[in-house]
Amino acid sequence: MTEAVEKGNFVLKLESFFNSCILEGWKDSIVTLQTTVKLTEWSENLGIVRRCVDSIVEKILTPPPKVNKSLTEAISFFHEIEKKYI
């Protein structure tokens, strides 16, 4: 069933969970990638392997100071949102 028929499908929820909870995390991306070994063909066809690899490589290549900076930026960004909307 696609989103055109009924909103809030399982696929969409899974997709957003995968993007926000798995790929954002360092260790989570690694654990997920290692788990794909058990279902190689599926994982590759669904692009899980590629996306996990991309996410891990991106984190490795991000220089540590930049991570800290973006983290503080993110926090101040959230504070701003908090002030404005909540």
Next chain:
Amino acid sequence: MQVTWSYTYTRKGFSKQQQSVPKDWWTEDISDLDIDLFRCIIIAIKSTYMLPPQLIGEALHVYACRWLPDATKITPPESSVSQTDDVAENHRKIIEIIVTMIPADKGSVSVGFLLRLLSIASHLGASTVTKTELIRRSSLQLEEATVSDLLFPTHSSSNQHYYDIDLVAAVLDSFLLLWRRTSPAPIENSQSMRSIRKIGKLIDTYLQVVARDINLPVSKVLSVAEALPDIARKDHDDLYKGINIYLKVKNYMQHVLNII
């Protein structure tokens, strides 16, 4: 707000007081991955040219330490037979893939690591391509080697002696082949002269250690000693010392045998 880093950094020599994140913070975590997935990550990183080759080399080193058997431990023939074929096959696959990923830059990995890999590859019966590549890479950095880097146990059950002198001979031959080609007529105090003298000293010191091995055939010791060109030795003191040790050990053993 408290941020906890998810990476684990448990290796020796890491000071907890270190404020900044170490450059190799990621190496240990990705070592949990299967070799094929690990290869995907390393190849992707290498293709960006964003990280220094030494850092890639360090990642390979961490992975090898995690998955490959310890080269310095002697495996008695019984245990290598009982070791399942699957495990050995997997080890062979890992070492062969690791070797293909070593960055081409000289010094991206240490010579000690290369020699340890060579010893493991020889023990596991890895492909000739893998062994040849390791011999070639080790010989390019042989000058940096210490005697302890060269001392690895032989794994062949047919050999009665302890140290694997054949591998050292192979690396030395590879070194000399290149050295002869690049320096046909070395002059005193030139780089190539300093280089061969250093190797001469290294090999003679090595021979002093292996000379204590009673079962080592004299022909093997001689062939390594004779492989070096004359100019590799300023004097022959170290070589004589080695021969002396060898004779003393042989004499002593003969003496013991006579008493029995």
